[in-house]
Amino acid sequence: xxxxxxxxxxxxxxxxxxxxxxxxxxxxxxxxxxxxxxxxxxxxxxxxxxxxxxxxxxxxxxxxxxxxxxxxxxxxxxxxxxxxxxxxxxxxxxxxxxxxxxxxxxxxxxxxxxxxxxxxxxxxxxxxxxxxxxxxxxxxxxxxxxxxxxxxxxxxxxxxxxxxxxxxxxxxxxxxxxxxxxxxxxxxxxxxxxxxxxxxxxxxxx
Amino acid sequence: xxxxxxxxxxxxxxxxxxxxxxxxxxxxxxxxxxxxxxxxxxxxxxxxxxxxxxxxxxxxxxxxxxxxxxxxxxxxxxxxxxxxxxxxxxxxxxxxxxxxxxxxxxxxxxxxxxxxxxxxxxxxxxxxxxxxxxxxxxxxxxxxxxxxxxxxxxxxxxxxxxxxxxxxxxxxxxxxxxxxxxxxxxxxxxxxxxxxxxxxxxxxxxxxxxxxxxxxxxxxxxxxxxxxxxxxxxxxxxxxxxxxxxxxxxxxxxxxxxxxxxxxxxxxxxxxxxxxxxxxxxxxxxxxxxxxxxxxxxxxxxxxxxxxxxxxxxxxxxxxxxxxxxxxxxxxxxxxxxxxxxxxxxxxxxxxxxxxxxxxxxxxxxxxxxxxxxxxxxxxxxxxxxxxxxxxxxxxxxxxxxxxxxxxxxxxxxxxxxxxx
Numbered sequence: 020x021x022x023x024x025x026x027x028x029x030x031x032x033x034x035x036x037x038x039x040x041x042x043x044x045x046x047x048x049x050x051x052x053x054x055x056x057x058x059x060x061x062x063x064x065x066x067x068x069x070x071x072x073x074x075x076x077x078x079x080x081x082x083x084x085x086x087x088x089x090x091x092x093x094x095x096x097x098x099x100x101x102x103x104x105x106x107x108x109x110x111x112x113x114x115x116x117x118x119x120x121x122x123x124x125x126x127x128x129x130x131x132x133x134x135x136x137x138x139x140x141x142x143x144x145x146x147x148x149x150x151x152x153x154x155x156x157x158x159x160x161x162x163x164x165x166x167x168x169x170x171x172x173x174x175x176x177x178x179x180x181x182x183x184x185x186x187x188x189x190x191x192x193x194x195x196x197x198x199x200x201x202x203x204x205x206x207x208x209x210x211x212x213x214x215x216x217x218x219x220x221x222x223x224x225x
Numbered sequence: 226x227x228x229x230x231x232x233x234x235x236x237x238x239x240x241x242x243x244x245x246x247x248x249x250x251x252x253x254x255x256x257x258x259x260x261x262x263x264x265x266x267x268x269x270x271x272x273x274x275x276x277x278x279x280x281x282x283x284x285x286x287x288x289x290x291x292x293x294x295x296x297x298x299x300x301x302x303x304x305x306x307x308x309x310x311x312x313x314x315x316x317x318x319x320x321x322x323x324x325x326x327x328x329x330x331x332x333x334x335x336x337x338x339x340x341x342x343x344x345x346x347x348x349x350x351x352x353x354x355x356x357x358x359x360x361x362x363x364x365x366x367x368x369x370x371x372x373x374x375x376x377x378x379x380x381x382x383x384x385x386x387x388x389x390x391x392x393x394x395x396x397x398x399x400x401x402x403x404x405x406x407x408x409x410x411x412x413x414x415x416x417x418x419x420x421x422x423x424x425x426x427x428x429x430x431x432x433x434x435x436x437x438x439x440x441x442x443x444x445x446x447x448x449x450x451x452x453x454x455x456x457x458x459x460x461x462x463x464x465x466x467x468x469x470x471x472x473x474x475x476x477x478x479x480x481x482x483x484x485x486x487x488x489x490x491x492x493x494x495x496x497x498x499x500x501x502x503x504x505x506x507x508x509x510x511x512x513x514x515x516x517x518x519x520x521x522x523x524x525x526x527x528x529x530x531x532x533x534x535x536x537x538x539x540x541x542x543x544x545x546x547x548x549x550x551x552x553x554x555x556x557x558x559x560x561x562x563x564x565x566x567x568x569x570x571x572x573x574x575x576x577x578x579x580x581x582x583x584x585x586x587x588x589x590x591x592x593x594x595x596x597x598x599x600x601x602x603x604x605x606x607x608x609x610x611x612x613x614x615x616x617x618x619x620x621x622x623x624x625x626x627x628x629x630x631x632x633x634x635x636x637x638x639x640x641x642x643x644x645x646x
Contacts, residue, residue: 063267067323070260074251082248092249097259097266104267164245171246186240214239221242 051116058107066104073117074100076188077124083183084128086172095131099124114194121190122198125180132176163221170220174213181206182213264323316340316362318352325349334359341365346559350378353394367523369400375411383560384527390414526555530564537567542574553587562592566601573604582608599628603636610640619644 049068057065074096081095102123110119171179184195185206196206251259315331317340325347332339337359342349344366353362353374363372364379369386371379375394380387389398391409398415399406407415523531533548549571552564565588572581585605592598606621622644625637 063264063323066267067260067264070263074256074259078251079248083243083246089249089251089255093251093255093259096251097263100263101266163242167239167242168246171243182243187243187246189240217239217243221239 052110052112055103055107055110055116055119058104059110063104066100069103069116069120070100073120076117077120080121080124080183080188081128083171083187084125084176084180085132086168095124095127098131099127102127114197118190118194118198121184121188121195125184125199129176129180166221167217170217173220174216178209178213178216181209182217185210186214261322262320265320268323316353316356316360317342319349320351321349322347334361337361339363344379344381345384346381348378348380350376352376369398369417371396371398373397373409377409383530383563386417388414388416524556526552526558526560526564528552529555530560530567533564533571534567537571537574542571543577546571546575546577546580550584553584557591559595562588562595563597565591566595566597569601569604573608578608578611596630599625599630599633599637602628603633603640606637606640610644615644 051069051072054065054069054072058069077096077099078092081092081099085091085095099120103120106123110116171182174182180199181195181201184190184199185192190198192206192210193203195201196203199206201209315329317329319327319329319342321327325344327342327344327347327349329342330340332341337357338361340360340362342351342362342364344364349364351362351364353376355374356362361372362374363370366381366386367384371377371386371389373391373394373396375396376392377394377396378388378390378392380389386398386400389396389409391411391413393411395411396409397406398409400417409415529548529552533545533552536542536545536548546568549564549568553561553568555561565584569581569584569588572578572584582605585601585608588595588601589598589605592601595601602621602625606618606625609615609621610618619641622637622640626634626641628634628637
């Protein structure tokens with residue numbers, strides 16, 4: 020990268036985004052790690068760039084971890100990126116930035132899930148939210164997908180988180196275990212249990 | 226991994242199936258709303274996102290009411306006139322886009338306080354509770370003021386009020402020199418008329434038109450209309466503002482960038498393309514006199530821009546080009562960028578086509594999200610075509626054909642058709 024680098028108080032270096040912008044450097048040249056480091060020193064433009072890059076993945080993850088309405092999903096995604104902003108200095112460089120984001124998102128959803136569990140239990144009889152009109156929805160509406168969605172809703176949140184991170188977001192097991200604070204064996208056990216439960220639900224409903 | 230996982234619905238199949246699960250894919254507006262809200266929260270140093278402004282307002286006023294009740298109970302002054310102190314905090318809760326330029330001030334007046342949000346550009350959303358008698362809360366631009374209670378959204382471009390959308394409560398819009406005020410109820414939107422349409426021409430009249438080029442469609446200047454807002458605005462105070470953040474990517478100078486193909490529409494276009502039923506919505510006029518505050522003095526950019534557009538309207542294209550160039554060179558704000566566009570229009574009108582081409586390239590280079598990119602692309606393509614550069618002209622016509630503005634897209638397609646003949 021051609022931009023001048025600045026030393027950080029805590030060590031390391033960060034690329035000044037605004038200077039890059041002035042030089043009309045393409046945003047794609049800046050790595051996720053550099054953006055996260057820039058977040059750590061208070062550059063909100065870096066957070067915007069990180070959001071632009073990863074918001075879809077975070078939306079997808081949050082939606083699958085907690086099937087809820089769009090507004091709540093928006094709130095959770097926003098909270099996730101705010102946590103990223105606050106935790107950017109704590110990024111150790113182990114694992115990808117995407118894993119870092121996913122870990123924060125998973126924790127955010129877990130806290131939210133726990134805090135709203137009582138309310139959810141109270142309104143358990145409420146109808147489930149209808150799926151929104153995504154463009155590819157027609158192709159998605161197969162019976163198996165519906166069964167899987169229903170089974171996923173019934174799955175305990177811990178198992179669901181592991182399944183979504185590993186199988187749907189393709190996060191390596193080692194990284195998933197680290198961002199969730201689990202031992203490898205625990206993660207693989209949960210993943211196995213989740214898969215078995217989902218498989219039984221699908222085959223039983225077919 | 227156990228043998229169970231290798232059954233008919235093995236992990237790979239299960240994974241493939243799971244990836245088809247629907248999810249809340251955010252549309253562009255939601256995405257921008259979250260992004261803007263996020264950046265506002267970060268810039269304000271907020272620990273948590275401002276997701277429940279009404280809750281905050283309600284809690285604040287509940288606390289205030291309790292405090293006032295306690296004071297009344299403790300301090301008994303039967304002979305003294307009851308005087309209610311002005312609130313120590315501002316009434317208006319403001320959510321602003323990251324690109325918004327505004328000042329929020331509170332000025333004591335003989336009757337109470339005058340709380341003014343002076344905005345020059347950008348989009349803001351205000352939540353204003355009922356104000357004490359004698360107090361005022363208003364949004365001020367150089368050409369208009371908006372005053373209301375509830376929740377409303379104000380869009381301002383180049384220090385001119387562009388649109389007002391009321392989500393809850395009511396608001397009045399007072400445009401200078403256009404009494405009476407227009408009152409808006411929840412769900413209604415006011416759009417400003419397009420005032421630059423008469424200079425927004427693709428080519429100078431004296432310029433020989435390129436072969437088989439379809440003339441630009443006429444732009445009609447509509448009167449201000451009050452349109453019903455979409456249903457989603459009817460909810461009480463949607464928590465975020467939706468506006469694009471400042472672009473960080475700059476296009477190459479002579480080739481169309483992807484940004485050109487993206488819709489970059491702001492409120493002036495919305496006024497032109499407002500749905501037909503919008504014009505039939507009732508606008509309740511009153512005889513209330515306009516109440517405006519003295520505007521801040523214009524900047525050098527504003528002075529040159531206003532002089533340039535006035536000259537352009539008067540038909541003095543060459544002089545207009547000089548003023549607009551001065552405006553374009555005097556800063557890098559959106560007005561200066563727009564000035565570059567109008568400089569190109571003026572140069573084209575004056576017959577200085579090479580300079581107009583240069584100005585257009587400069588404009589396109591510096592305005593990746595401007596609403597005028599499409600028109601600039603058509604104009605540039607026609608200039609290129611006129612001097613025989615069909616390859617470059619085709620690229621710009623193609624870019625324009627993907628523009629969100631139907632008239633621009635039609636002009637782009639017409640240009641491509643003329644090239645293929």
